[in-house]
Amino acid sequence: MSYGYTGSILHLDLSSKKYWIEHPPETFYRTYWGGRALGLYYMLKEMKPKTDPLSPDNLLIFAPSVLTGTPAPAMPRYTVCAKSSLTGAEGEAEAGGWWGPELKKAGLDAIITKGASTTPVYLWINDGKVEIKAATHLWGKDTGTTQKIIKEELADDKVRIAQIGPAGENLVRFANIVNELKHFNGRNGLGAVMGSKKLKAIAVRGTKPIELYNKERVSQVTKEITKRVMENPLSRDLRELGTLAVVRPFYEAGCLPSYNWTTGYFKEGENLTAETYNKTILKKTIGCYACPIRCKRVVEINESDLQVDPSYGGPEYETITSLGSSCGISDLKYIAKANELCNKYTMDTISTGMAIAFAMQCFQEGLLTKEDTGGIELTFSNKEAMLKMVEKIAHRDGLGDLLAEGSYLAAQKIGKGSEKFIHQVKKQEIPMHDPRLKIGVGLQYALADYGADHMKAAHDTYFKDKDSYGIKEMKGLGILEPVSPTDIGQNKVTLFKILDTYWSLLDTLGVCDFGYVPRSVGTMEELLEIICSTTGWKTTWFEFMKVGERSINMARVFNCREGFTTKDDTLPEVFYQNFKGGPLEGKFAINKEDFEKALKLRYELMGWNPDSGIPTSAKLIELGLDWLIEEIG
Amino acid sequence: MKIMKISIVLEGYLKDKYSFSPIELNYSKAVTIHKILEEAKISSADIFFIKVEDSLVKEDYFVRKSCKIKLFPIIGGG
Numbered sequence: 001m002s003y004g005y006t007g008s009i010l011h012l013d014l015s016s017k018k019y020w021i022e023h024p025p026e027t028f029y030r031t032y033w034g035g036r037a038l039g040l041y042y043m044l045k046e047m048k049p050k051t052d053p054l055s056p057d058n059l060l061i062f063a064p065s066v067l068t069g070t071p072a073p074a075m076p077r078y079t080v081c082a083k084s085s086l087t088g089a090e091g092e093a094e095a096g097g098w099w100g101p102e103l104k105k106a107g108l109d110a111i112i113t114k115g116a117s118t119t120p121v122y123l124w125i126n127d128g129k130v131e132i133k134a135a136t137h138l139w140g141k142d143t144g145t146t147q148k149i150i151k152e153e154l155a156d157d158k159v160r161i162a163q164i165g166p167a168g169e170n171l172v173r174f175a176n177i178v179n180e181l182k183h184f185n186g187r188n189g190l191g192a193v194m195g196s197k198k199l200k201a202i203a204v205r206g207t208k209p210i211e212l213y214n215k216e217r218v219s220q221v222t223k224e225i226t227k228r229v230m231e232n233p234l235s236r237d238l239r240e241l242g243t244l245a246v247v248r249p250f251y252e253a254g255c256l257p258s259y260n261w262t263t264g265y266f267k268e269g270e271n272l273t274a275e276t277y278n279k280t281i282l283k284k285t286i287g288c289y290a291c292p293i294r295c296k297r298v299v300e301i302n303e304s305d306l307q308v309d310p311s312y313g314g315p316e317y318e319t320i321t322s323l324g325s326s327c328g329i330s331d332l333k334y335i336a337k338a339n340e341l342c343n344k345y346t347m348d349t350i351s352t353g354m355a356i357a358f359a360m361q362c363f364q365e366g367l368l369t370k371e372d373t374g375g376i377e378l379t380f381s382n383k384e385a386m387l388k389m390v391e392k393i394a395h396r397d398g399l400g401d402l403l404a405e406g407s408y409l410a411a412q413k414i415g416k417g418s419e420k421f422i423h424q425v426k427k428q429e430i431p432m433h434d435p436r437l438k439i440g441v442g443l444q445y446a447l448a449d450y451g452a453d454h455m456k457a458a459h460d461t462y463f464k465d466k467d468s469y470g471i472k473e474m475k476g477l478g479i480l481e482p483v484s485p486t487d488i489g490q491n492k493v494t495l496f497k498i499l500d501t502y503w504s505l506l507d508t509l510g511v512c513d514f515g516y517v518p519r520s521v522g523t524m525e526e527l528l529e530i531i532c533s534t535t536g537w538k539t540t541w542f543e544f545m546k547v548g549e550r551s552i553n554m555a556r557v558f559n560c561r562e563g564f565t566t567k568d569d570t571l572p573e574v575f576y577q578n579f580k581g582g583p584l585e586g587k588f589a590i591n592k593e594d595f596e597k598a599l600k601l602r603y604e605l606m607g608w609n610p611d612s613g614i615p616t617s618a619k620l621i622e623l624g625l626d627w628l629i630e631e632i633g
Numbered sequence: 634m635k636i637m638k639i640s641i642v643l644e645g646y647l648k649d650k651y652s653f654s655p656i657e658l659n660y661s662k663a664v665t666i667h668k669i670l671e672e673a674k675i676s677s678a679d680i681f682f683i684k685v686e687d688s689l690v691k692e693d694y695f696v697r698k699s700c701k702i703k704l705f706p707i708i709g710g711g
Binding site for chain 2: 233234236237240241245246248249250252253254433441454455459461462465466467468469471485513518583
């Protein structure tokens with residue numbers, strides 16, 4: 001088998017409790033590499049269209065990749081895929097932490113689960129040995145308690161555990177999956193799929209080394225990147241301020257998503273800045289497997305009326321905004337508490353925050369009453385109410401049961417014009433970067449196969465100037481000229497086709513976007529060197545970009561056969577309006593006609609029919625995906 | 634001739650990269666932000682937002698009186 005891989009994929013049927021190990025040939029790995037592409041391969045091969053996401057016929061796939069677990073920086077990641085319970089489209093989320101590398105060391109390149117157990121179970125994988133263990137005693141328990149019990153049962157503190165909390169068990173449509181309490185396969189409701197299979201956790205222990213073709217060269221490149229991580233302001237900023245670094249610029253510019261996207265102006269924004277966070281609630285920063293950047297936050301609060309357990313990490317930017325300013329809340333302690341609850345119960349903080357913000361707006365507009373909320377005064381800025389709603393959603397209690405369906409379905413049920421208060425793409429709630437100032441981000445929101453996602457491509461800001469970091473470092477991909485962040489012309493569309501392909505590749509390889517250009521200091525040349533030295537394959541960026549393109553097209557085909565069309569590649573209406581309030585008042589509305597032209601051009605650049613958005617047969621043949629031609633008719 | 638005192642405040646990783654904050658420059662006549670950045674040796678590539686007092690401006694903005702200029706760095710996702 002190729003270096004960097006174990007050569008083994010576990011297939012497990014939770015209905016029959018039978019499993020088998022597949023040993024794919026090298027050509028399979030050379031074509032799909034791992035991560036999202038490997039997951040999509042099995043979803044397309046083994047799942048019928050129109051499968052109910054919460055039925056036993058949905059697959060739930062855990063796929064690290066060739067680079068997962070190498071000692072190089074920012075390579076701890078693995079993908080979880082399934083048909084999403086929130087969107088009904090391709091569902092996918094990547095996570096860092098420690099679980100992915102442990103699975104590789106345990107001797108597996110992926111786990112493909114299907115079926116559903118009749119009683120709760122957890123999977124125990126110990127250096128290649130597979131056991132299905134009873135988990136009835138764990139069902140209903142939060143993630144911290146579950147992790148403790150499993151480690152005690154298995155008598156090994158070094159076991160790594162990926163699991164769901166009560167929200168996943170309760171099939172909250174945006175429930176997620178966590179490993180080691182702090183690292184999330186965050187979006188798309190993959191935790192609900194896991195809950196539907198009554199699969200509580202997957203515990204992994206591995207002691208086998210991951211074989212590298214040229215260990216010394218990988219080690220050398222690692223040292224070079226690590227040295228620069230310590231020296232470079234961009235990566236030091238990630239450690240010092242984390243993703244919270246964006247709060248101050250957004251708040252001062254007046255584009256911090258606030259009050260359910262009704263304004264970008266949040267008067268109390270100073271309370272949410274990274275500097276305030278560091279002074280008040282931050283305990284320490286931590287990293288993922290072998291990563292020197294250490295961008296993750298851990299917070300602790302020990303007050304008489306509110307405590308936050310540092311075991312659950314700490315809120316990042318998206319959480320600060322979705323559960324903070326989007327709900328009109330500026331108290332970091334309450335936001336940290338909400339984050340802790342979401343992490344204990346396993347819920348996507350973006351969707352949770354946006355669902356609550358939606359409900360708050362409905363309440364303020366009189367579309368929901370205290371009778372609907374169970375007596376809660378669900379107004380913007382009511383931080384106690386926000387915390388109560390987090391609990392109610394996780395446990396599907398009262399109004400929480402409705403919001404647990406996601407804001408899109410909740411609005412369908414509430415009616416009365418509440419639909420205009422939701423902000424989603426493909427039923428997934430919009431993340432917290434305003435595309436009116438970064439239109440490429442907007443293109444990606446509209447086009448992302450799995451619903452609006454801010455991590456589908458690098459952001460426009462890295463390419464705005466001839467001296468921009470992205471322009472200087474990514475010329476090898478044909479990125480030669482700067483493009484303004486608010487440009488929506490052909491140069492922007494072309495740029496983002498390249499960036500989408502590049503980040504899809506990173507998601508296929510198990511690489512964190514925070515480790516490499518343009519977000520951080522690792523270069524494209526170093527990435528290539530690491531891959532060649534890991535696998536022994538003589539490969540190039542040409543092959544890599546084809547790998548990225550392959551996964552995008554596979555996801556597109558999956559969605560086409562589920563009935564998604566170009567009508568689903570949209571932006572919420574709010575972005576076609578000017579900013580309201582603050583320094584950006586009256587400016588920066590995206591021109592809808594220009595945006596739709598940009599989408600059409602993007603389809604053509606991808607080799608898709610410009611009217612239907614469906615990949616052409618020629619494009620599929622070019623990418624070795626001719627076996628998908630019959631899927632698109 | 635009245636001298637304009639321009640105070641530059643750097644936010645985020647700009648503080649680290651340019652190793653100073655604030656910096657003060659003096660001008661005897663109106664000057665663009667672009668010129669000020671050039672003289673302070675701060676690259677436009679690193680700047681996303683510019684604020685002059687409470688207003689957001691672009692690099693072609695003419696500064697005509699003493700003021701504080703805040704520079705905010707480029708922002709990625711995460």
